[in-house]
Amino acid sequence: MMGIIIKNAEQIDKMRIACRLAAEVLDYITPFVKEGVSTEELNTLCHHYMVDEQHTVPAPLGYGEPPFPKSICTSVNYVICHGIPNEMQVLKSGDILNIDVTVIKDCYHxxxxxxxxxxxxxxxxQRLCKITHECMMRGIEQIKPGATLGDIGYAIEQLAQNxxxxxxxEFCGHGIGEGFHEEPQVLHYGKKGTGLVLEAGMIFTVEPMINQGKRHLRILSDEWTVVTKDRSLSAQWEHTVLVTETGYDILTISPQTGRA
Structure with a gap:
């Protein structure tokens, strides 16, 4: 089945731990995210928290080609994803920021x-960020054995367009486990009833990127940073989700607030 790994109970337990730790990093960094702070400072804080406190490995650091140079992604305003933290980028009032965290614990992401x-x-x-979160949750709510990936994409696309x-x-959710990016690809658009049929034990991310303007993008010369072509704002939320026997379980819920 396209190399999709159905996780067993032991693997699911390891994924629960890794996913809780990823959510903990986001809880940890929240009070530091304010005006006057550079994205480089946020990266440094997250890096030390992951490595020194959690004893996890920051998965983005050195990932890909060219190797990603930082431990988190920080995508501000019209950056869709894969923004690289740097000292020059200082947060100011009115900015919106996505922080994307992936940790590795005991080989699991x-x-x-x-x-x-x-x-x-x-x-x-504010509305863009709120609706994007609702898009993610609407997609997640479709997840259960027997549903399809198309059901997830359709639900997200309908809410976004409406x-x-x-x-x-061009970017999508993905299976995850011992691999950072596993099968299947989870598109955030699609037709109901099409695509892969979901089974209990699958684990994948749902991470819609929603633009205020048109969907078109370009990739900057650093070969990582993805921006909206029309410079409109873009927002993204992401959870790692387990398909259970009866539905879904969000593995990256905030331990601090209990909220998705």
Whole structure:
């Protein structure tokens, strides 16, 4: 089945631990995300927390080609994903920021991202972040044995388009486990009843990227940073989700707030 790994009980337990730790990093960094802080400082704080406190490995560091140079992704305003933390990028009032964290614990990956609103943001920016979260949750709510990947994509796309937004199509959710990116690919658009049929024991991410303007993008010369072509705002949320016998279990819920 396309190399999809159905996780057994032991593997699921390890994924629960890794995913809880990823969510803990996001809880930890939250109070530091404010005006005047550089994305480089946020990266340094997360790196030390992961390595020194959690004894986890930051999965993005050195990943890919060219190797990603930092331990987290920080995507500000019109950056869709894979923003590289740097000293020059200082958060200011009105910014929106996605922090994407993936940790490795005992060979297993936990992956999650959240949006942060800096200072006084516009109602339009607030609405984009809120609807994007709702898109993710609407997609997750489709998950159960016998449902299809198309059901997830359809639910996300319908809500985004009905809200006046567009869905990025070039990047998607993914299976996850001992591999950072495993099968299947989880598209955030699609048709009901199409695609892979879900089975208990599958674990994958749901991580819609929703643009205020058109869906089109470009990749900057660093070969990582992805931005909206029309410079409109973009938002993203991400959870790692387990397909259970009866539905779904979100593995990256915030341990601090208990919220998805």
């Amino acid at each position: 936990g992956d999650s991202s959240r949006m942060f609103l800096i200072g006084k943001t516009t109602p339009q920016a 809200s006046g937004y567009s869905v990025v199509q």
